[in-house]
Amino acid sequence: MALRTPQLPTTAAGAEICLLILVLGQRGLAVGQLLAALPAALELSPRPVLDAALALLFVLESVLVAILTTRRRAYDSPALGCLDISLGLLVLLSEVLVVPLDSRFTSWAGWAYPVSLGAAAAAAVAFRRRWQVLLAVLLLSTSYLAVTLLAAQTQEQSTTAITDVLSYPAFAFILRGVGGYLRRLGKEVDAANLDIARLATAAERKRHRLLLHDQASVLGMLSQPIDEVVAGPLRQQAALGAAKIRWFLATDDEHAQRSADTRSVEPKVTPLQLQAYLRDTCEGFSDLPLVLNLHLVLEGMSAQLCKSICEALTTLLHNVRRHAQASEVVVHVECLDAGWELTVHDNGRGFDPERTEEGYGLRHQVRDALVWAGAQVEVLSNEGSGTTVRMSGSRPR
Amino acid sequence: MVDHQSPISQLLVAVVDDDTVVREGLKVLLHPEISTMLFSSVEDLLRIRPQVGVVLLDLELVGTVNTRQVQGRCAVEAVSQHWPVLIYTNERRGHVLASCLAAGASGVIHKAEGIDDLKRAVGAIAQGQVIITTALAGLAEAITRLGSLPSLSPRQIDVLHGRARGEPYKVIASRMGIARKTAEEHMAIVSSRFATYLRNHSAADLERALGLGQGDLLEP
Secondary structure, rough: OOOOOOOOOOOHHHHHHHHHHHHHHEEEHHHHHHHHHHHHHHHHHHHHHHHHHHHHHHHHHHHHHHHHHHHHHOOOOOHHHHHHEEEEEEHHHHEEEEEEEEHHOOOOOOOOHHHHHHHHHHHHHHHHOHHHHHHHHHHHHHHHHHOOOOOOOOOHHHHHHHHHHOHHHHHHHHHHHHHHHHHHHHHHHHHHHHHHHHHHHHHHHHHHHHHHHHHHHHHHHOOEEEEEEEEHHHHHHHHHHHHHHHEEEEEEHHHHHHHHHHHHHOEEEOHHEEEEEEEEHHHOOOOOOOEEEEEEEEEOOOOOHHHHHHHHHHHHHHHHHHHOOOOOEEEEEEEEEEEEEEEEOOOOOOOOOOOOOOOOHHHHHHHHHHHHHHHHEEEEEEOOOOOEEOOOOOOOO | OOOOOOOHHHHHEEOOOOHHHHHHHHHHHHHHOEEEEEEEEEHHHHHHOOOOOEEOOOOOOOOOOOOOOOOOHHHHHHHOOOOOEEEEEEEHHHHHHHHHHHHOOEEEEEOOOOOOHHHHHHHHHHHOOOOHHHHHHHHHHHHHHOOOOOOOOOHHHHHHHHOOOOHHHHHHHHHHHHHHHHHHHHHHHHOOOOOOHHOOOOOHHHHHHHHOOOOOOOOO
């Protein structure tokens, strides 16, 4: 049975785990090296019992820190950082008692230096404020210099002490830089994921609304007493709408996306095909007193644009049916070299565009649906004087 | 026989419609400006041959008896030889209406239009004008755009452009900064030239001009 990597709750959590691995890894290495060098160090130590006790304290503290931070899945506790710094300072300053002078430079008998470097690295990760890290580095550096520089008997030992002390700010700086970047990256990725999830929810809701808007109009009309002349086309549209909703319910997102992708690479629609699609669209509105002027459809267009235009036309005719009470509805389409234009004019009751907010259909299923094609949509209406909706654009090549 | 200069107030119109309600209704609604004589069939009209200024003709004349009556394009051809014909119909298909114009009709108006519009159309026909519907305006626009109609002025084309899209004359006139009557006059000229074009060209010519297949546009 393969081991499954547990899923990270967030990217920020993953960043913390990366930093924890770095700190504990370095700590584990220090513990391992200490245990390997301890027998030799104790032989040289003037106070071997104290030296051993300090080593044991360091190991136990390391285990405690490892357990606590592993449970927490992060090394972000200032309290633990203070613990590490305190222990680092303790073992550093204890060198004056447990490490002979000549063993304080480049020897694991003076094991306080390498383990206190780990404390500087840990401080850079645990403390969130820069001044806290600087203070920790300063304390460790000062303690180290106090123990070594003051005890240096040769120029070489002084140089060693000075060069070694630079490792404290270097470790802190590197870990601080990497840690800061990883944390910021984690935060931004999590924020982006949240935005994506929000957008996906909104897009899903929009899909639902687009699917249901026109069907709601049809259902609303069918629920009222209607003339048989209107009932026929309405029932046809209701049947088509039911099929669309069934397909939507039965299809998963991946299949829907594959279908959409397939549709987007369909070949160009010829002028005659475009006329046929437009007539088919109007077929569902045979209850309306429609006049189709399609004689100026003389050029083709992309299948995607044709689909968008026909869907927009459907929405407009739904609106006419619901609101206009017109005695004539003219659908005029031209598609020429320069571009295309579709106009729907009804001589119905009109409305005041200044006082009436655009409905969902006009706003989303007409304007927004044609934004990708760079189309313009113009609505002209006056109360009592009918409504004209004009859509126009260039033909994408 | 026909006084084309008759003002509307003295106009006598023959109404040919097999629907009794329509015939009797028009008699009342057109009164008093227009006097009417009512006929249920073209055959009756041709038998009596009244002295009328305009014939208001329905395209679909089925009647109540189970006999074949003259209707459609054939009715237009028969009646237009004697009187100006204004088609009064629910038909909206451009090719059918173009066929009627080609057959000799002077105009087309929909039954959905208001009574005032009908009276105006009757008066215009009586004065020798041509009245066309939005569907026919669309066809005329296409013919014009393809260069087959004798050249129209930019204003006439502009008015035709609006009418093909269903815009009322008030809106067209407002957009062009002209009077409504002027817009109507422009359209009258366009309509007249379009009707002449239809009468002087065959169905095949029109289909060729619009890039259509044989039989797509005008029915025989």
